[in-house]
Amino acid sequence: GAGVSQSPSNKVTEKGKDVELRCDPISGHTALYWYRQSLGQGLEFLIYFQGNSAPDKSGLPSDRFSAERTGGSVSTLTIQRTQQEDSAVYLCASSLRQGQETQYFGPGTRLLVL
């Protein structure tokens, strides 16, 4: 596809369950970002991948959160033992290379933890 895609678009889960969120960046984009947007808040940075370099995990809120990027393309964000405060829209963005400020966003995954 031409843009960043994310799946699922919506996810409802029970507290304590694990969830996996997927992001397909724009082909050829080496930089990939995960953000979280809680209700009424701005975008909160979670993690950043650049090529084959070690990811910047400085934004992950707890060790229940982890992310992988396989083959420099698709990324998966995993939340273990979900809590109600994890409910948010999880957004993925990619950019052509590190330092290119314009990030292209996917539509997001709306996560609701009951």
Next chain:
Amino acid sequence: DQQVKQNSPSLSVQEGRISILNCDYTNSMFDYFLWYKKYPAEGPTFLISISSIKDKNEDGRFTVFLNKSAKHLSLHIVPSQPGDSAVYFCAARSVRNSNYQLIWGAGTKLIIKP
């Protein structure tokens, strides 16, 4: 500590008039600023940006003004159109942040009245 602040959660403007969206920041190391627009159920899309070496950047109906001494930027939309109704996010990049992480405001919901 909110480094990028959008103090107006919402703004209502008559169609055809000027919309002015404001953003304040606290970090003097920010060197690049961006505005993104977000429709419901979609990811943010890039709108316009400005480097800290400039005080104005114009693109069609959209103009961004930067006042470095006041640590303030604004987005002007003239004339406002119904399709401009969306949430607008201000974002800033720190020159010291090697991962080019963007710091985001909480957004302002713009409503254009017919």
